[in-house]
Amino acid sequence: MSLVISGRIVPLTLNGNVSSSEKDTFQGKVWIGDDGRIERVTRGNASAPRNGFDKAAVVDVGSSLVLPGFVDLHSHLAYATLPLWTEPGRTKPFLHHDSWPSASTYAGDITWPAYAFIESAPHELLAYAEVRALVGGTTSIHGSPPKNRPLDGWMVRNVEDETFGGSVSLNRVLTSTLTLKPEVLATRSAQMKAGASFIYHCAEGQANSIVESEYQSARKCGCLQRGFVAIHTNALNPDDYDAWTEPGTIVWSPFSNLWLYGSTTDVPSALARKIPVCIGSDWGPSGTRNLLGEIKVARLVSKSKGWRLTPFDLVRMITCIPGDALVGPWAVQAGRLQPEALGDVVVIKADQAEDAFARVLAATEKDVQMVVIGGRPLYGNPGLMKAAKATFPSNLKIAGAKRTLSMAKLEDRSQPWTFSEVLARMEQVRANPKKEIDAAKNAFAAGRLTDTVPRLRLALDMPLGKVPIGGLPKDLGEVVVPLIQPLEHDAAFFASIKGRGFHGGLLDGLGKFYS
Known part of the structure; x- marks a missing residue:
């Protein structure tokens, strides 16, 4: 219609x-x-x-x-339900993205509860994440969890899963959260030359830390080209951007950067080299709820550092700039x-x-x-x-x-679905994660023998932390799922910022936009 x-x-x-x-x-x-x-x-x-x-x-x-x-090129939908996380007692910012997964509370606070939902309520988890995106005006989002089969029932466009009814292949938008080896980066370089885009978590951490080598590896393998979408790059020095002579796009997530590392991407240096910069919201444990929240953080950072980013500049960073980054692989303007x-x-x-x-x-x-x-x-x-x-x-x-x-059911668009039904199922998992995880595993095993279409199974796309096996403790009774977070930024979210993270109080100002 x-x-x-x-x-x-x-x-x-x-x-x-x-x-x-x-x-x-x-x-x-x-x-x-x-x-x-x-x-x-x-x-x-x-x-x-x-x-x-x-x-x-x-x-x-x-x-x-x-x-x-709005187009969000940096998210992790499997973790959308989780609250902001910090390692209790830690007084120094983390050095880079390999530092915080080894924190003692990381697995229990992040991996285990996220696993409970991807295993027991995968449809509801994705619906929750999509609705959270919608209420903030997002229409396309990156960060779908890896899955055992394609999905055609998205409400919000999923950046790496969008096929436009089959007219675009699934390998047109490639993505990786984890650091890739040179041989894989070389393959990605060739795929970009053939028209794909590659969204890569790259050089995430404090400046001059070891993860700066990820960018240099991408450079040596030929990835610094127009289809390269680099998430973070906050470990780089200004001169590092000189090598990117055919600019792609940088995705800036200032809340997460400040929360974990106490510093953020050198946006003016990237812009001075004509590298487009867009904004991404990142994930529940160290991010905002949506892009409307993240551009406010960007405004706070810009004002604090004297960068002079205007409201017009920031709105472009959640609309036409990420949209332009997708024109190549999607063959349509967003x-x-x-x-x-x-x-x-x-x-x-x-x-x-x-x-x-x-x-x-x-x-x-x-x-x-x-x-x-x-x-x-x-x-x-x-x-x-x-x-x-x-x-x-x-x-x-x-x-x-x-x-x-x-909203319709994820795998049957003829059937209506309400958000209250989604939450009710997720609360069942939260109430008894051990029971629900066991039941889901048994159902998946049985379904492999009887189901003509495989049951949907998701995987986590972030480091699991130090856990015994498969991302879960040996005793599933240890899994505790925290309260499912509201879809919008609320007073509890702002209260949880103060005195936590490594932003020096800068992020405390976010709540003033909502008062």
Whole structure:
């Protein structure tokens, strides 16, 4: 079904038929066709681009902002339910990404509870992570857990799993959390030259630490090219960026950097070498809940360091910059509202007189009025969702505001699914993880003999820490799953920041955006 959204358009495009500057905003309409692509973006009250829109759902959001959906190129969905983590008693920042997995509480606080969900409730875990992304305006996200078979039922576009109905192969977006050997990096280099993108956790840690060698290894193997998406690079010195003469993209996750290492990526040095920088939210144990939270952290860092990143700069880092990084492998534009681009849209509440980019920077989950992916309304204000003719509507409350969620079961899109059902199943696992893990393992073993389609099984994509076998303790009775975290940033999240981590108090200021 086609969809027309009328409001204050923030296209973030240089298309001459739409805008003359990426900063342009105007009252107008976004026309999304039956194929889920944008057919036209118009100013004022222009008529339909063709007859196919005579039966389109029409949504008027007034003065609210209509933006391209946010693109998060750094996340780990398997850990989305977990609270912020620190190693008790530690007084010095971790040196690099190989330091904290050996902390004494890491496995028990992070690996074991995450494992309980990936083993016992994989569908619900993915649904939780997707809904958490939606409530923050995210329409595409990286970081799906490794799995035993492909999935076709995503709500939010999963960056490495998106195939656009089979028109794009699964090996077009390659990714790795762990450090790769030179022979594998050389293969990735060849794949990028053939049109793939490679999203790689690279040189994560304090400057001059040993993990800087990961970047140098990538350089020697020919990976510093346009399709290379380097997550972090906070261990690099400014001159290291000189080698990247055909710039790809850096993904900056300032909250996680400061929380673990007390320092962050040298963004101005990368930008000075014309290397695009986007923003990623990272994971539950050391990240924000969504990109709206992370750009606020970026703002705090920029102000503290005198980097002068503007609201416009930061909004680009969660829309068109990551969208541009995916154009090569996806063969379609994300992160910009222009003809033929993905019909992925987020609506942010705003008054007519407000500066659009400052408003997005200040926005919280309560200000997200609607999220559309491929022309399908999936989440938002009940009135707007009704006007958009959302299917399978169910109720949700976010930051005290009533919202409608349109969700179907992950592997049967004809069956409605509510978030309360998702949470109920996850609470069963939390109440007795040993029982649920044992039951899931037995069911998987039995299913291998009887099921025509294998049962979904996920794996963790982060280091497991020092544990006896398979990421779990020998005695499953030791597994304790903490409270499932709210979808939005809340008072408890902000309270858990103070006096913890290695940010020197800088992250304490995040809560002021939400007060």
